[in-house]
Amino acid sequence: MTALEFSYKVDQLTSSLKPFALKLTKDMEDANDLLQETVLKAFTNRDKFAEGTNLKAWMYTIMKNTFITNYQRMVRRNTFIDTTENLHYINSSDSIIQNKAHTNFAMKDINNAIDNLQDSYKVPFMMHFRGFKYHEIADKLNIPIGTVKNRIHIARKELKSKLKVYGKK
Structure with a gap:
């Protein structure tokens, strides 16, 4: 060619x-x-x-x-x-050093907020957080699945309200 x-x-x-x-x-x-x-x-x-x-x-x-x-x-x-x-x-680009103090404060606040939940909300919420499915929580606590979903929803709502200082900026 x-x-x-x-x-x-x-x-x-x-x-x-x-x-x-x-x-x-x-x-x-x-x-x-x-x-x-x-x-x-x-x-x-x-x-x-x-x-x-x-x-x-x-x-x-x-x-x-x-x-x-x-x-x-x-x-x-x-x-x-x-x-x-x-x-x-x-x-x-990844050479920023952080001392994680902010994270430690946030975790302390999150744990305090969870501890201050009523047990009826805290137990299903923590079980769901640990990976249990709704029907497993309902069976274990011997309550209807709708109640489980409602209590987890209320727990999330309360936590979101208590921890709004950590929300999106």
Whole structure:
């Protein structure tokens, strides 16, 4: 295949490669960059294309591999390598240190709120929380299933009211 024929066929394929690039990158500018890089690699490696094989599949493979390589490069760029003897890999975006004091206070408040529920609401609620199904709770406590659902609902409502300070902001 001559260079002119190869160029013509690659040019014909760019319109079908663009949606694939957009699907991979989910951004129009990145998709255009990926398409451009794919076409450049195809022209650079034209001698490696075996005539008689599927050019479209070859181009899709180049695009997919280019995307994967770029993605891995981006991930590596965002990772610090600790050169101490422990050789830890630390992602820079996850390097926030918290002392969990807020969590400890919240758990203490949640436990206090649950402890202050009436037993008729607390017992079914805690059983449901531990994974029991409504019918199992009803059988164990010897009460109707509707009562179980109602008591769990009321317990949740009371807890939500008592713990509203921890609600969405």
